[in-house]
Amino acid sequence: AQTVTQSQPEMSVQEAETVTLSCTYDTSESDYYLFWYKQPPSRQMILVIRQEAYKQQNATENRFSVNFQKAAKSFSLKISDSQLGDAAMYFCAYGWNYGGATNKLIFGTGTLLAVQP
Amino acid sequence: DAGVTQSPTHLIKTRGQQVTLRCSPKSGHDTVSWYQQALGQGPQFIFQYYEEEERQRGNFPDRFSGHQFPNYSSELNVNALLLGDSALYLCASSLNRGLSPLHFGNGTRLTVT
Numbered sequence: 015a016q017t018v019t020q021s022q023p024e025m026s027v028q029e030a031e032t033v034t035l036s037c038t039y040d041t042s043e044s045d046y047y048l049f050w051y052k053q054p055p056s057r058q059m060i061l062v063i064r065q066e067a068y069k070q071q072n073a074t075e076n077r078f079s080v081n082f083q084k085a086a087k088s089f090s091l092k093i094s095d096s097q098l099g100d101a102a103m104y105f106c107a108y109g110w111n112y113g114g115a116t117n118k119l120i121f122g123t124g125t126l127l128a129v130q131p
Numbered sequence: 132d133a134g135v136t137q138s139p140t141h142l143i144k145t146r147g148q149q150v151t152l153r154c155s156p157k158s159g160h161d162t163v164s165w166y167q168q169a170l171g172q173g174p175q176f177i178f179q180y181y182e183e184e185e186r187q188r189g190n191f192p193d194r195f196s197g198h199q200f201p202n203y204s205s206e207l208n209v210n211a212l213l214l215g216d217s218a219l220y221l222c223a224s225s226l227n228r229g230l231s232p233l234h235f236g237n238g239t240r241l242t243v244t
Contacts, residue, residue: 057219059235105173117225117233118187121173
């Protein structure tokens with residue numbers, strides 16, 4: 015069965031500094047996708063970045079980038095130039111097309127990121 | 132362009148009662164998924180609807196059921212509520228096309244007393 019593990023329940027970073035959130039996963043599939051979602055107090059899950067497993071190049075979205083290590087089944091998120099608005103719960107998620115269902119996601123338990131001014 | 136909307140925002144029910152949660156997908160989306168997020172946990176997949184049919188179900192009992200209407204909106208029904216059903220229920224919509232991004236609503240906070 016697919017699993018997603020986030021070993022850092024909480025992280026803290028100074029404004030303008032860089033922070034890396036860790037995620038590992040387990041799967042026997044070869045074709046899958048990985049995501050980082052942000053959940054602020056408003057509760058809405060917001061997609062931060064996605065990575066297709068077949069792509070070797072790491073995804074980047076402005077200040078957000080990932081370090082995707084397929085063999086190690088590791089998928090970390092780096093936030094550069096951290097801003098106060100980055101404070102939120104961050105979830106790593108694994109997705110694949112299964113049993114006809116598209117976008118069935120397995121989420122980790124989350125990392126609560128605090129940004130200190 | 133309205134995103135995913137869910138109603139109600141909050142709900143308090145008594146053990147044994149039944150509840151219905153509603154979701155309107157983002158404009159243009161045809162697939163709706165429901166997730167349960169217990170306090171301090173990540174969301175867990177309940178089921179997905181496409182073309183008014185349940186396409187896949189997660190590890191949830193039959194007390195959890197759903198429906199999708201011709202306009203793609205969806206309902207989640209939970210019967211015989213248990214205290215453990217207290218959670219944030221998230222609806223997500225997407226296109227039935229590969230791994231198109233999920234768009235989430237703000238969720239319904241259900242408290243069972």
